[in-house]
Amino acid sequence: MSLRVAGMGWVTPLGHGIDQVWERLLRGEEAIAESISDSVSDRIYCVFRVPLDALKDLPSHPRLRRASAISRFAATAGLDALAQAKLRVSEVDPERIALVFAVSNGGVIYTKRFYHNVVESGAQSASPLLFPETVFNAPASHLAAILGITGTSYTLVGDGAVGLLAIKMASDLLGSQALDFCLVVGAEEADWLLCDAYHRWRLLKKRPPIEPFHQPPRGTILSEGAGAVLLARNGNSEIDAIDGGGNFLHRHGANKILPQILQRLAIEDACIITSANGTFVDLAERAAIKSGPPVAAVYSPKAALGESVGASAIWQVIVAAQALMTNRLPPMLHLTGGAGLPFPTQAHLSAGKAIVLSCGLNEQAAGLRLSI
Secondary structure (H helix, E strand, O other): OOOEEEEEEEEEOOEEOHHHHHHHHHOOOOOOEEEEEEOOEEEEEEEEOOOHHHHOOOOOOHHHOOOOHHHHHHHHHHHHHHHHOOOOHHHOOHHHEEEEEEEOOOOHHHHHHHHHHHHHHOHHHOOOOOHHHHOOOHHHHHHHHHHOOOOOEEEEEOOOOHHHHHHHHHHHHHOOOOOOEEEEEEEEOOOHHHHHHHHHOOOEOOOOOOOOOOOOOOOEOEEOEEEEEEEEOOOOEEEEEEEEEEEOOOHHHHHHHHHHHHHHHOOOOOEEEOOOOOOHHHHHHHHHHHOOOOOOOEEOOHHHHOEOHHHHHHHHHHHHHHHHHHOEEOOOOOOOOOOOOOOOOOEEOOOOEEEEEEEOOOOEEEEEEEEO
């Protein structure tokens, strides 16, 4: 079956809209970090947040009145993907379009608010209106209602590679011939609670920049936003291979699984869009790429956009599709450490193939290959 990208949507710390964000990346721009803190601690963390005006075009809907930021990001990206494909859900059978939502941390802002209410004033003070927003499938529920999707809807929970696993699920769903479209959305929101957890796992950096492939790794910075790809049997870019990869028990296990994924996907002179983010991921990806066939260029969007966890793999797919359609890659920012890889400084591409290699912080890995 031909699996193609019919439309894409992007909500990032550099704004929203495929063309707008892509042009900013090509100019070498990067997100501006914002400091956040919490009343229960004196720690301060840096995050890359979505600017307020990025959601100004989001139409009003009863489902969004109390929805968390993650749901608003997802709705904006999903609507943009449909608009780019010139598809209105009202014009298709709602039973023949599916939704697959990829998430890692979920609605942490409402989770924290619910917890704080209990701690500060007792269990009876916690609003039951907040609690539904703390469950992982809340954003998918909102998005399906906003778009009028009444058919299949799934939420996958994982780490930074979960977006590729969601695309694999979408491919399986479309292969049944019972569906015409599948909207895959990955989203994340940033909060102090989330930063504190990743800090305790020794994965965060105190302040920018993110330095992909630095040796030794210096840590990453979390970001928020959403990415959406509408998959169909017709579209500009073809996903001609998906590798579901697998899990590894320890960080050094990435050194074994990533070369295997890349070996199954590799085509000489393809560009590689990596998940390098300033952590142990970078070293494993570098070793895998250096052991494979020659590549045209290597690029990670996370130096510019941050580590968006649940949304990150979808962002990588969008970057790969844009690179193929424009024959260009943005410059690699803050590259240090002598990685010995062909990084772009405004690369021009001609091979027509791009590989997305994704390794998550919670020990998942997957990959896919795009062609045009």
